[in-house]
Amino acid sequence: MNPLRSLILAAAGNEVIRQVVSATPGSRDLVRRFVAGETGDDAVAAVRELAASGLHATLDHLGEDVHGRAHAEKNVQANLRMLDRLHSEGLSGRVEVSVKLSSLGLRLGEKLALDNAWRVCAAAEQCATTVTLDMEDHTTTDATLRVLAELRHTWPSTGGVLQAYLRRTEDDAAALAAEGARVRLCKGAYAEPVNVAFDHAHAVDRSYVRCANTLLAGRGYPMFATHDPRLVEIVGERARWYGREPGSYEFQMLYGIRPEEQLRLATNGETVRIYVPYGDQWYGYLMRRLAERPANTAFFLRALASRS
Numbered sequence: 001m002n003p004l005r006s007l008i009l010a011a012a013g014n015e016v017i018r019q020v021v022s023a024t025p026g027s028r029d030l031v032r033r034f035v036a037g038e039t040g041d042d043a044v045a046a047v048r049e050l051a052a053s054g055l056h057a058t059l060d061h062l063g064e065d066v067h068g069r070a071h072a073e074k075n076v077q078a079n080l081r082m083l084d085r086l087h088s089e090g091l092s093g094r095v096e097v098s099v100k101l102s103s104l105g106l107r108l109g110e111k112l113a114l115d116n117a118w119r120v121c122a123a124a125e126q127c128a129t130t131v132t133l134d135m136e137d138h139t140t141t142d143a144t145l146r147v148l149a150e151l152r153h154t155w156p157s158t159g160g161v162l163q164a165y166l167r168r169t170e171d172d173a174a175a176l177a178a179e180g181a182r183v184r185l186c187k188g189a190y191a192e193p194v195n196v197a198f199d200h201a202h203a204v205d206r207s208y209v210r211c212a213n214t215l216l217a218g219r220g221y222p223m224f225a226t227h228d229p230r231l232v233e234i235v236g237e238r239a240r241w242y243g244r245e246p247g248s249y250e251f252q253m254l255y256g257i258r259p260e261e262q263l264r265l266a267t268n269g270e271t272v273r274i275y276v277p278y279g280d281q282w283y284g285y286l287m288r289r290l291a292e293r294p295a296n297t298a299f300f301l302r303a304l305a306s307r308s
C-alpha cells in the first residue's frame, strides 16, 4: 500500500490528529465536499436534490466508535428518525439507509449490534425502504456477515458489502450470490495487513472483476460501488453479457465524487445510488476519502505542518 495512504489511515484512529484536523480552518470546506451537512435537514435536502436528478441515495448517519450503550442508542434513534422522515416526505422509494455495526455497538457485543440493527431494519420495512450494512475493517467481517445472515432471515432485502481487496471475498461473493442477496461490491477503504488483503491496486481490480462476474451470474441484486472508470465500463459490459437488464443491478458512488459521471450513467438508463453521509462525526469518513486520492492529501499534510 502507498505509504502516505497507510499514514492517513493510521491517523484515522489517532485522537490527537483528530483534534488537529478538526480544528484546522480548511477542514470545514473539505468536509462540505464529501458530507451533506451536520443535520438531518441537510441530509434530506441533499437526497431530495439527488432524487430530482433521477438518482437514488443511501444515507449514512456518521459515527463509528461508540463508547457505550447510550451512544449506540443515540445512533439507533438518529436512524429511526431519519427513516420516519424519509417516509413522511415521500422519499423512501428512492432512499435507503446504510449503517455501520460499530456505530450500533458492535465493539460492545455482537448481540447488542444485532438487536440494534434489527430495530433499524424493522423501522425501514415500516417505512417501505431497506438497510445496507456497511463493511468495516477485516476484524469485523465475520461478525458483520453473521449479523447480515440473521437479519436476512426476516428481511431478505437487507444489503451487505464485500470488499474486493480481501482475499476471502471471492468465496463470500459466491455464497451471497447463491443466496440471492443484495450485495454492494467496493474495493475496500481500510488499512489491512497483506495476509488478509491484496496489496497492489491491479490485484484489487482483478479481484473486483472476478467478484463482479460472480455476483452478476448469481441470483442476487449486485450494487457496484466504484468511481473507477475502467471498472464502471467493465461492469457495464459484463452486465450486458450476463443478460442483466438495468434495474437488476445498480451502480453506486459517493456524494461529491464524480457527480457528472453519476448523472451520465443515470441518463443512460442505469440505476445509480449515491452514498450520502451526514452528521458531525465526520473525521473517520474524511480520512478515508483523503487516503483514496493523493491529490486530496496535500490538505492533510498542510494541516499537520501548521500545528507542528
Ligand SMILES: Cc1cc2nc3c(=O)[nH]c(=O)nc-3n(C[C@H](O)[C@H](O)[C@H](O)COP(=O)(O)OP(=O)(O)OC[C@H]3O[C@@H](n4cnc5c(N)ncnc54)[C@H](O)[C@@H]3O)c2cc1C
Pocket (backbone or CB within 6 Å): 133, 134, 135, 136, 161, 163, 184, 186, 187, 188, 189, 190, 225, 226, 227, 228, 229, 252, 253, 254, 257, 258, 273, 274, 275, 288, 289, 290, 292, 293, 296
Ligand atoms: C457507494 C459506496 C459505498 C462504499 N461503502 C464502503 C464500505 O462499506 N466499506 C468500505 O471499506 N469501503 C466502502 N466504500 C469505499 C471503497 O471501498 C473505496 O475506498 C472507494 O470507493 C474508492 O475506490 P474506487 O473504486 O472509487 O477506485 P479508486 O481507484 O480509488 O478511484 C478511482 C477514481 O475515482 C475518483 N476517486 C476515488 N476516490 C476519490 C476521492 N476520495 N476523492 C476524489 N476522487 C476520488 C478518482 O478519479 C479516482 O481516480 C464505498 C464506496 C462507495 C462508492
